[in-house]
Structures are given as structure tokens and as C-alpha cells.
Amino acid sequence: MTTSLVEPTPELAAEADARFEGITDPEGQALAVLRWAGETFGDSFALTSSMADGLLAHLAGRAHPGVQVVFLDTGYHFAETIGTRDWIASVTDIRVLSVQPEQTVAEQDAEFGPQLHDRDPDLCCAMRKVQPLARALAGFSAWGSGVRRDEAETRRGTRVVDWDAKRGMVKVNPLAAWTQDDVDRYTAEHQVPVNPLVDVGYASIGCAPCTRPVAPGEDPRAGRWAGRNKVECGLHT
Numbered sequence: 001m002t003t004s005l006v007e008p009t010p011e012l013a014a015e016a017d018a019r020f021e022g023i024t025d026p027e028g029q030a031l032a033v034l035r036w037a038g039e040t041f042g043d044s045f046a047l048t049s050s051m052a053d054g055l056l057a058h059l060a061g062r063a064h065p066g067v068q069v070v071f072l073d074t075g076y077h078f079a080e081t082i083g084t085r086d087w088i089a090s091v092t093d094i095r096v097l098s099v100q101p102e103q104t105v106a107e108q109d110a111e112f113g114p115q116l117h118d119r120d121p122d123l124c125c126a127m128r129k130v131q132p133l134a135r136a137l138a139g140f141s142a143w144g145s146g147v148r149r150d151e152a153e154t155r156r157g158t159r160v161v162d163w164d165a166k167r168g169m170v171k172v173n174p175l176a177a178w179t180q181d182d183v184d185r186y187t188a189e190h191q192v193p194v195n196p197l198v199d200v201g202y203a204s205i206g207c208a209p210c211t212r213p214v215a216p217g218e219d220p221r222a223g224r225w226a227g228r229n230k231v232e233c234g235l236h237t
Contacts, residue, residue: 038064
């Protein structure tokens with residue numbers, strides 16, 4: 001990893017957000033934000049992806065070829081998600097870094113008991129997602145995600161460029177203003193890989209034990225931790 005080209009600051013993030021928020025074309029906005037992040041931070045910029053589809057990776061490969069994309073390999077993913085990760089890596093100009101928790105699922109079960117995700121999903125997410133991401137992003141100056149405002153009420157206020165005070169980094173959300181129609185249009189036009197689970201009703205794809213399909217018209221993230229007062233894993237809050 002090379003040193004960041006500039007120092008990440010809240011002021012830098014606010015200025016960039018004000019500049020890019022005014023771009024009304026979703027694709028143009030996303031590409032502009034990704035180019036800016038690459039030009040501003042160089043190899044000190046990384047993206048994250050859940051591999052529900054290759055949209056963000058495809059855009060990033062166009063805007064900042066060779067960008068590193070962090071995939072949190074929790075040990076609980078659907079086989080389809082792992083396959084989609086490998087598919088995306090083979091057809092886009094990115095470098096995938098698969099990051100694993102400190103404990104295997106078996107080791108976690110031995111210490112905390114089986115099915116921790118059912119008994120304490122917040123702790124399970126912390127150990128298998130939040131902590132591994134923190135380790136993976138150490139040393140980077142900026143990171144990006146595929147979070148969209150239309151995914152959940154908790155994401156309505158997502159900024160295109162924000163300051164991640166918890167990590168002391170700039171965070172970019174190139175897809176913040178995209179709608180599902182925008183996503184569908186781009187993926188069809190560019191033949192972007194999409195996780196096969198999407199075709200059977202999975203609107204938001206996470207770990208297998210905590211994800212179910214959603215009904216037509218249901219909130220896209222209603223299938224995550226269904227029946228619990230939980231809608232976020234902690235990566236973006």
C-alpha cells in the first residue's frame with residue numbers, strides 16, 4: 001500500500017460531498033466520486049462489497065482500475081455468494097481481498113456455543129464483520145461501500161462522501177442516490193454479474209443463517225435478521 005496522496009479530513013469530505021451531490025445522473029455521479037477517491041487517495045483507497053452483485057466493482061474498475069475490494073468472508077455465506085465473488089473478480093478490473101474473522105465458525109462455537117447468531121446477533125456481527133473490517137482497513141485513508149438511500153430508513157441520510165469519525169477515514173458511497181431501477185438498468189446494459197439468490201427473492205444478501213427472501217413490496221432489508229429489532233450489522237453505523 002502506498003501513502004495517501006492527501007490527508008483525510010472532515011472538511012475534505014464535506015467539500016467533496018457538496019460538489020458531487022449536485023450531479024444528477026446516477027452513473028455519472030458514481031464514476032466521478034470513484035475517480036476522485038482514486039486520484040485523491042491512490043492505493044490508500046479501498047472498497048467493500050457484499051457480492052450481492054458486481055455493480056460497484058464494475059463501476060470502480062472503470063473509474064479506478066485495480067482498486068482493492070474487501071470481501072468479509074464470515075464463514076456463513078451462501079455458496080452462491082462465494083461463487084459470485086469469484087465471478088466478479090474474474091470479469092472486472094479489481095483486486096479482491098477476502099478477509100476472515102480471527103476465529104473459525106467451529107472455534108467460535110466452542111467458545112460461545114453454537115448458533116451465536118440466533119442468541120446474540122450483534123456480538124456475532126461484531127466478531128465476524130465489524131472487527132475484521134477494522135483490521136482490513138487499518139492503514140487506509142478512505143473506503144467505500146455500495147450503500148443506497150432507498151434500501152432502508154436507516155440509510156435515507158447517506159451522503160455521497162462522508163466522514164467516518166469512528167475510523168478517522170473518508171467514506172464514499174457512490175451508489176447513495178441510485179434506485180433499484182438504476183441498478184437494474186446498469187446491470188442489464190453492462191451484463192454485470194448478479195448473485196443468483198436475487199432471482200429467488202433475496203433483495204439483500206448477508207450471512208445464510210440471518211437472511212431470508214422478501215415478499216413483493218416488502219422493504220429490501222426486511223429479510224435480514226427477520227423478526228428481530230435489528231436492520232444493520234454495524235459496518236455502516
